[in-house]
Amino acid sequence: EVPLPDVDRLAKKIPNGPGASLEGALESDPDLRKEIDANPAYRGLVDIARRLEGRIRNPGKHAAGIVVSDGPLTQHVPLYRVGDDLTTQYSMDLLEDKLVGLLKMDFLGLRTLTIIAKAIELIERSGKAPPDVEKLPLDDPATYEMLSAGEALGVFQVEGSGMRELLRRIHPESFDDLATITALHWPGPMNSGMMDMYIERKAGRQAVTYAHPSLEP
CATH class of the missing domain: 4.10.910 (30s ribosomal protein s13; domain 2)
Structure with a gap:
């Protein structure tokens, strides 16, 4: 039996990012491999972990996911029942793989x-x-005036306080501006300064530069 503090300490030495594996961790950390090889209890723990590695921990179900088939799903994939609902045993990636070829859509x-x-x-x-x-017009000036004032309560995608503040800062004038706003309001663009850079450049307060001439309008 391995004490819990030891299990915790060893587990923290194993990367948990995409593509991480036990064998990869042991190859990249000779000291960790040496420590495990020297302790029979640790070796047994790692042997068990290897047998469990890569196995599905638990099934999950997308609340709005629908699988579309040209015939009964039982002819294409294994199913299991969750309450009164039938669910595929294959994950989204496998369902859309060319060997299975089904279509998975999200209906919100x-x-x-x-x-x-x-x-x-x-x-x-x-x-x-x-x-x-x-047939609503996408270039209605009154609509963009309203959005530029942050009057967007109840408007899908832009009704949050952060999005309404962004509308006031950017002053959208086209549908493309709205698409840009929804793309900018994510942790990556916000934390990298990209959002502020876009606002400054759109307002003409900062020069626009291009990484390559082919990107120029």
């Missing part, structure tokens, strides 16, 4: 869509013709 239930549907219903009840949501 958005409260925003319900709000739009109810708004259209209320307009119709009032005797007026509702707008065609399939």
Whole structure:
């Protein structure tokens, strides 16, 4: 039996990033290998860990994931039941692999869509013709003025306080600007200074440079 503090100490020496493995850790750390080889209890622990390595720890299910097939799923993949729902035993990557060739899609239930549907219903009840949501203009100045003022409560993707502040700073003028805003509001761009750089360059306060001439507009 290996004391828990020893297990914890040894485990912390094993990398847990993508592609990490026990054998890789032992090859890159000769002192760790030497310590394990010198202790029968440690060797037994590592032998057990090797047998467990790579095995699926537990099944997971995407709340909105739907697998699309041209026939019964049982002809393509093994299934198991979770409550009243049938779920594939293959992960997303395996499902979409060329050997299986199924399509996995995520269908999200958005409260925003319900709000739009109810708004259209209320307009119709009032005797007026509702707008065609399939043909809304993407260049409506009043819409961009509203968004530039941060008036976006209830607007999907930009209703959070951080996004509304970003709208006020960037002053979107086109649909491309909105796409950029949703891409910038992530830890990577925010922590790297990319978001502030974009704002300064869009406002003309900082010169725009290109890594290669082919990137220039």
